Amino acid sequence: MAPCQSLSQWQKQAQHKLSLVSPTADIEARLCLCHVLKVTNTYLYSHAQRLLTDTELAALNQLVSARLTGQPLAYLFGYWHFYDLKLQVNPSTLIPRADTELLVEQALSLPLPEQARVLDLGTGTGAIALALAVNRPLWQLTAVDYIAGAVALAEQNRQQLNIPNVAVVQSNWFDAINGQRFDLIVSNPPYIDPSDSHLSALRFEPITALTASQHGLADLRHIIEQAPAHLTTGGWLYLEHGYDQAEAVRGLLTAAGFNQVQSQRDYGNNWRITGGCLAL
Structure with missing residues (x-):
């Protein structure tokens, strides 16, 4: 030039x-x-x-x-924007994406208690938990991640944004939750099949945050099967998933005792999130 x-x-x-x-x-x-x-x-x-x-x-x-x-611009900049929040990012976590904002919108629309307790599994940068916390200051959120670097980054974002109603915890899914129950559990877990040809375009992002066995369903299945033990009666579970996994996720939720199970499309018109309410 x-x-x-x-x-x-x-x-x-x-x-x-x-x-x-x-x-x-x-x-x-x-x-x-x-x-x-x-x-x-x-x-x-x-x-x-x-x-x-x-x-x-x-x-x-x-x-x-x-x-x-x-290299993604987010890693080159060292930050990215998500739901009106400026979040620090680094290669230890996925880059927050616009489609995940749909999960935030859905969570905010649910009929939850005024002082709801919410769990964000696999929080990464903290994007989902922090966006929910800013918009619902009376909610108490717990954001967990298995990767120490992600936990540190989520806590850094929490402090920089001065968001007091989020606790960031290192945990392999539910392992460190100690029998707590929540009104809502949300997660954007790894859901890409390890053989998916699209992975090459994501080579700079952490593979462990992207792929899961069982054709990408292993972590989704684990969360759905374990969630009832960590939800209040009538509590909700909402998950982000792959474009071709909505039917499978709906089936898993129904089998685990959830009702009002439904899926929603993302901004690209792909099925992207599915959730339901734990039957009374």
Whole structure:
């Protein structure tokens, strides 16, 4: 890229390059500009002819070069946005995705007690638990993860966002919960079949947070089978899963004693979350 480029010129050229690795290259080019310049998206439109400094240009080109190797922007930035929260991220956890916000929306719509107790299994960055806690300050949330690095990161995010009603705990699923019961359990567990061809596009993210045996159903099955012992009567369980797993998850929930079992589609019109209420 040539020196003395305007924002709009750099964005156009970066978009062309990024199209080799991203279907949303236009968005990624703007995100790079916002990150390096520390400005909003609106600024890019109102100052489109502003010239980039040599330092800014070097930083931007370095970002694009790294992105072209396949590294996700979230890891390059060190943060990502989820449900209006700015979360620190690193390669010890999955990057929070927009489709997971559907799980938050569903949880917020449930008929739960005013001071509900909620468990987030496999919390990663803490995204789901922290989003719920901000929107329901009277809820008490427990966020668990098996990976020590993820626990540390979730706690860092909790502290930076100053969210008091979340406790972050290291636990292999329910192991450290000590017989507690919750009004709601949510989870975005590993659910990709280890032989899935899409995994190559996710090679920079931790494989243990992505894949599960039994064609991706092992962790979903474990959570569903164990959840009734950790739910209050009439408590809810909601899970994110793969696009082709909704029917199987509904069957597992029904077999485990859940009713009002239903699935919802994500923003790409794929089946993405399924949940139900523990029968009275």
